[in-house]
Amino acid sequence: MNSNSEMHGLLQKFVLNQCTPEETNEVIAYYKKNKLTDDFPSVEDIQNLLTEMPKMDQQTANSIFDSILATSQENETVIEIAPQKSNFRKYISIAASVVVLLGIGLAYQKGAFTTKKETKFDFKSTDIVLQLEDGKVQIISENNKVEVRDADGNIVGNQDGDKIVYDNNSDLEKTTYNTIKIPYGKKFKLELSDGTLVHLNAGTTLRYPVKFIAGENRQVFLDGEAFFDVAKDAKHPFIVNADALNVRVLGTHFNVSNYPEDAVTDVVLVEGSVGMYRSNEEFDAAKNTILKPGFKGSFNRENALISTKPVITDIYTSWINGGLTFRNMTFKNIITKLERRYNVTIINKNEKLANEKFNASFSDESIEKVMSYFDDIHGINYTIKNNQILIK
Structure with missing residues (x-):
């Protein structure tokens, strides 16, 4: 991998069962190379992975490690994964552990880390996930109308369907953060406490203050x-x-x-x-x-x-209304964006096609119509079965 951020993204896909066979082999090879095999990764291994955090001290690393290990031993860490061949299970378990640690590490880097807090990860890959300042996780259903509360139970906003509106009149006097994670295949909206409206595309994570504080x-x-x-x-x-x-x-x-x-x-x-x-x-x-x-x-x-x-500008903002645009983009990158947009897995065995560049624009089309377009202009040999597309 070229960077820790790329490995982070690949691990997320792996845990959510969204990797191609080639990417799965890349993850397994990475763990074998770094001697991350059957056991829970060591603190040293985690520190090596968290290259964005050179200032993390050993005591903090130990604290993060102990917290996650204790959680997993209590069976409070649940990441639902579609059935796989048994020889992949141990690697999925390892990847899940490291992804959790990487997520906490990045939160620590940006100032959101707190110790001695229990974090429960119990969600599916298709869920919109809202994480509070103390690490507690809420699942957001686009059909709900619910109150959004902080770690102390105070109402800080309201969700109505595919939008959360935060309240500027809350009593918060210091900056506290929420983090929302949008899965593949979905979009969402936030109205922040100052009235700023944010449209979030699929596969996006945003960390933001529950309330903006005067003077900051x-x-x-x-x-x-x-x-x-x-x-x-x-x-x-x-x-x-x-x-x-x-x-x-x-x-x-x-x-x-x-x-x-x-x-x-x-x-x-x-x-x-x-x-x-x-x-x-x-x-x-x-x-x-x-x-x-x-x-x-x-x-x-x-x-x-x-x-x-x-x-x-319309080319780059059309996604808000369901549009999809590619400009001088390699087919390899187009595949990644199609997987994110439609929550599908695309396996491309046509290596020559991977580096070819395309220009294309679509309105709110189905994945079947998008693939049919590429077939018409390039003669792509592909099959679609359930949520998997195989390009031969």
Whole structure:
């Protein structure tokens, strides 16, 4: 793997039974190489995996390890996986353990780690999951109307169908975070406490304050893709952290795509103005990249350079209304996006096809129609059975 974030993403797919046979072999080879075989990974192994966290001390690592190990021994960690061949079970168990630890590690890195709290992971791969500040998990059903409460039982928002609205009148006096995880095949909406509306695409995780506190920046953390309609507040900048990139606005409409398989993080501005800068730097309007409406800014993850160009913004925001667009994209990356959008598994045995690039746009079409399009223009030999597509 090229980076820990790529391994993190592959492990998530593996645990949720979404890996191709080739990816499954890659995971198994990774564990064999690192001597992570039959037993629960050691603290040393976990520290090696958490490369984003060089400042984590041994005591904290031990605390995380002990908490998860205790939870698993009490049978409180449940990750439902479709039946697999028996020789894969031990690797799935290992991967599940490491994914849980990686998730907690990243939360620790971003300031959400708390000790001596019980965390119950009991959900399916198709569930929308809301994780509270103390690690407790709630399953979000798109058909429900329920109150959203914090760790102390106080009402902080309300869910109505596919949207949660957070209350700005809660009594919170310090920044506490919720994290919402959107599975493959689904979308969701959040209205944050300041009135900012966020559309979340499939396969996206957003960590955000339950209530924005006066005098502090409005900062959220994004893995995946989201469209932000930011409430104007000149005194409190709104900052989207997308790993090594920060996007800073005061009030505007823009889209951020920060998926692990992409070489760049794209920011598309529909209205207003946004600043793009490295997350380890301070914002400087005179030095940083400032986008104008109708432009796309692309942050290259390999060299940390930012480039801009004019675009048709509708192409990049059509997903909100069910659209799907590919621009000069390899078929390998298209497969990943189709798997996320339709919650299917695609196995491609046509290696030549993998690196070919395509331009295509679809409205709210079924996966059958999308595959039929590629068949028409390229003569793809494929079969669809249940939720699995095999390209020969």
